[in-house]
Amino acid sequence: MTLETGDKAPAFDMATDGGGRARLSDFAGKTVVLYFYPKADTPGCTTEGQDFSALSAESAAANAVVIGVSRDPVKKLDRFKAKYDLKVILGSDEDGTVCEAFGTWVQKKLYGREYMGIERATFLIDGQGMIRQIWHKVSVKGHAAAVLEVISSL
Template sequence: MLKEGDLAPEFDLPADGGKRLVLKAFRGGPVVLYFYPKDNTEGCTIEAKEFSDLAPEFARAGVTVIGISPDSPKSHDKFICKHELALLLASDEEKTVAEAYGVWVEKSMYGRKYMGVERATFAISPKGHIARIWRKVSPRGHAAEVLEWARGAGGETKKPKRAKS
């Protein structure tokens, strides 16, 4: 299980608009990765719209926001178009990134067990370390909570300064 301070697992994933998103390419600036189960479902749409609505604020804080789900790039394109989202969405159809981040988990609904994505968010520092983790998040209001972290921490894990002797 990943914890704050760990090096964030690298990835190279297809994304919306025919792009590829490579985590290493974002080094030098903080990144927020939010994992969500499925395009165009109620909770995922709420979360995506809130992150999208706050995109200018994240940009002012110098933070790149990337949504990751098992949906295809084509599904992401439709999702972005339908809801006019201002987000980068990466496609993890093989679930390798979800597994690396520990969010591909057994879930249960109405007594039925199945594998799926646990809604979680990882803030990654400019040097590539996990600065903050939010697990089992509620979609409504989560983007604002992450933005408050981004404004306060600026994407860096804060360490106490040593006194000079």
């Protein structure tokens, strides 16, 4: 099943950096930006995390919380967050249940080799838990600003 704008967002519950947990139900009434990225501490994923972090004050002012999701273990996320002073929540989806629920665990191709991996995608979820916008196959440059623009218009 593919999620679409207007669908109810799948509930999620995952470990986060700093030993915390993130559950969709924890953010009732807030806008949630759930962005999926392939791997912590790689160039594109670092840039994306830094871009969302640079806009974290504006996101908070718009009553939004930003959560980056990868299948990396919490310890790796803690190092990643500290190394780049990231200001977003980093969720650890080690077993892949959140990626599966949002349809971001996909077959990818690189240099003719096929493998399973995380599609770089972002889901904008409103305070009632409904998906307001989806960005698939995200290009990192300018993405965080484009998401903030949509948040600010809600």
